[in-house]
Ligand SMILES: Cc1ncc(C[n+]2csc(CCOP(=O)(O)OP(=O)(O)O)c2C)c(N)n1
């Protein structure tokens with residue numbers, strides 16, 4: 002699973018070149034309320050191992066299958082504007 | 091080609107950082123205000139009269155001129171600001187305690203005078219900032235730090251329905267109640283805020299939106315449970331809808 006996650010990260014990083022829909026999460030702004038997780042119809046947002054300043058586990062976007070719809074439901078829900086950008090490919 | 095479908099509104103300060111608790115809907119409400127200011131292109135011409143409550147540092151988030159009003163006096167301060175600067179767009183953003191308890195007289199009289207102002211009231215059924223005391227909108231049966239056995243009519247009376255009261259004021263051009271419990275309702279909330287701002291821009295009178303909002307911290311709920319409470323307990327009492335809209339007759 003560790004390797005698989007790495008491949009996902011790579012695709013996420015080059016996704017702007019191949020015009021895939023994607024979101025940008027500002028880990029400094031995420032307060033780990035987890036409201037975005039339920040909102041994503043493709044289940045692309047998950048609790049990560051990274052923590053914010055208070056030690057709460059923040060979320061990460063993981064889209065190895067390029068399934069993101071660019072629907073911005075996650076960003077519309079996020080109370081802290083921690084999902085700072087959404088692109089539709 | 092990819093298109094950006096979401097961004098932080100231009101009307102926000104570049105280094106802003108919300109001070110709200112995790113999952114608090116104040117953050118969504120203020121974002122909608124920023125999005126509407128962007129769409130109407132009014133940021134540079136705006137003065138906010140801010141209130142006392144969890145939104146006390148609104149001026150740290152929105153990139154507008156702002157004046158801090160004493161608790162409950164946002165509409166009185168805004169009245170002075172607007173009358174001295176009639177060309178400016180002036181709005182207030184207050185909690186239910188600020189708008190409808192200590193500030194009820196200031197708020198309703200601004201509506202009765204038909205002041206050319208736009209007012210947003212965040213109804214979270216409690217005094218959030220001071221630790222969750224009973225407020226004017228606390229629901230019957232609701233346990234707070236000052237109603238430990240729940241709000242009962244005999245002792246505390248009934249919660250106030252703010253949007254309906256504002257709608258009854260003859261100077262009001264627009265009064266609505268909206269909710270932030272779902273994405274669809276967040277979109278409706280934005281439309282209502284825009285309308286409340288537009289009636290001022292068209293000189294039609296007082297514009298008002300009551301926003302049903304969460305206080306996960308003082309409700310002792312997860313952010314998700316808090317939205318369920320808005321849906322199941324608040325919305326049946328504080329029914330969302332447009333209670334007055336003079337533009338219906340105009341256009
Ligand atoms: C004259 C005065 N009385 C009381 C207070 C204490 N106080 C600060 S905020 C607040 C209530 C805030 O509740 P609300 O307006 O509902 O805002 P919320 O924090 O829930 O968003 C009170 C009573 C004060 N600051 N000034």
Ligand code: SF4
Nearest residue numbers: 041069070072073075
């Ligand atoms: S934009 Fe839509 S599909 Fe993509 S992560 Fe957000 S909610 Fe999920």
Ligand code: SF4
Nearest residue numbers: 031032034035037079
């Ligand atoms: S909704 Fe925003 S603050 Fe909450 S977990 Fe998701 S990204 Fe973080």
Ligand code: SF4
Nearest residue numbers: 110111114144218305
């Ligand atoms: S106390 Fe309640 S209203 Fe205030 S920031 Fe926290 S959750 Fe929001």
Ligand SMILES: [Mg+2]
Nearest residue numbers: 185186216218
């Ligand atoms: Mg309140």
